Amino acid sequence: MRLVPLFGWPLTLAVVLVVVAALAVSARWLLRPAGDPGARTAWWRRVALGAVMVLILAGPSLPVTEAVAVSNVEIYLVVDRTGSMAAEDWAGGPDAGGGTRLDGVRGDLAAIRDAYPDARFSIIALDSAAARELPLTRDTDAVSSWIGALQQEVTDRSKGSSLERALPLLAQVLTTAAEAASENARLVYILSDGEATDDGAGADAAAAAGVSWEQLAAVVDGGAVLGYGTESGGSMRAFDGSGAEADYIADPDTGEPAVSVPDTAELQAVADALGIAYLQRTGTDDQPTTAFTDQNVDQVLSDGRERKRHTRYLTWPLGLVAAGLLIWEGAALIRADRAVRELTRPAVAARAGNQAGGPI
Structure with missing residues (x-):
């Protein structure tokens, strides 16, 4: 005492x-x-x-130590917010009551968040560069705030991008996490249309860093690659950060509104390299979200223990x-x-x- x-x-x-x-x-x-x-x-x-x-x-008090069961699941979200993700081919587009690809991304992010309420989340945003905008946290309110604030990148600042731009940062984050807690389960969700517009700069940077998607498979326990967009593609409006409706981004060769078509082959290749599922999402007749949130992590969920010390008066x-x-x-x-x-x-x-x- x-x-x-x-x-x-x-x-x-x-x-x-x-x-x-x-x-x-x-x-x-x-x-x-x-x-x-x-x-x-x-x-x-x-x-x-x-x-x-x-x-x-x-x-007068006694020190008390309790072992509390916690989730050992870590979820890494790689979210593409390049201009092409504003293409208006989600659920038929605005004219049909639909929206942009980012509307679909927000809904799927919310489904992932709700499926793992006790997990820790980290978010890597991908546009002209990759940045870790949310470190590992159990604060689902922070995740919700990020989802609610998700917007495409400012058009005038765009310098082209590709999934490989996120590869070095994702490799560093996953490797560090695996070294710190090898017993944890790491789920990776990549949400993108797969379209590359950086003339191979991202792939060259990943090669120079000596990392590849195949190397990450050893530290990835599940997740999914979620692709967005239809075969016919869609046009996207410019964005200046103000939220005001702008003109469509023009194709420099024709002067007509540019059309973004998802690169499903790239998305499938990334999923195969990581050993996770690939699902194409269009907002119409999609598989239910349980198709990518129903991961076999029950054993991991019950294995976690967190020791909490407090004083009992x-x-x-x-x-x-x-x-x-x-x-x-x-x-x-x-x-x-x-x-x-x-x-x-x-x-x-x-x-x-x-x-x-x-x-x-």
């Missing part, structure tokens, strides 16, 4: 001084030689009450003692008040009689 003051030692010591001073003053009156026979009992009762209150403030028995002493003190004060009234009643009656028999 140890003492952990409820309000800190300075306040506890201040209360001790106040209690000692109050008892000293009380002793002068109650313990005087001519005092009432019951006064000594009253003083010791108040000593006991003061001691109990000080002990409660001192916080043992003040409630002292509280019962204090309550008993307060009830005793209250009863004693009531008896004393009645005794005083009995002693003063003859004098009060005599005074009333004198007033009644006096001159009119």
Whole structure:
């Protein structure tokens, strides 16, 4: 057992001084030689009450360590937000009540989040560069906020991109995670249309870094590659960051609205290299989200243990003692008040009689 003051030692010591001073003053009156026979009992009762209150403030407690089951699943989301992901071929496009590919991405991200409420999430955003915008966290509110704020990159800043641009960063993140906790399960979800517009710059950077999708298969336990877009493709509007509706991005060769067509072969190749499933998503007759969220991680979910240390206060028995002493003190004060009234009643009656028999 140890003492952990409820309000800190300075306040506890201040209360001790106040209690000692109050008892000293009380002793002068109650313990005087001519005092009432019951006064000594009253003083010791108040000593006991003061001691109990000080002990409660001192916080007698026991350190407690608990092992709590937690999820050992880590989910890595690689989200393509290049301009082509704003192509309007999701669920028939805006004219048919649909939207852009990013609308589909938001819905699927929410489904992944809801399927693993106890997992840890990390998000890598992919546009002209790859950036880890959310480190591993169990804060699903942070994940929800990121999903809600997801927008395509600003068109004027676009320098082309490809899935390989995310490969070096993803490899670094997964390798570090595997070294830190090899027993954890790592699920990777890549959400993209697979279209490469960087003239091979991303692939060259990955090759220079000495990483490939095949190498990552050893540290990936599941997940899926989710592709977006239809065979006929769709046009996309420019984006300046303000949210105002802009013109369609033009094809530099024709001057007409450019059409983005998903590279399903690239998406399939990445999925095969990682050893995970590939599903093409168009917003029409898609497979249910359980097709990519129903991963076999039950064993991992039950294996995690997190040790939590906290202090368990043992003040409630002292509280019962204090309550008993307060009830005793209250009863004693009531008896004393009645005794005083009995002693003063003859004098009060005599005074009333004198007033009644006096001159009119």
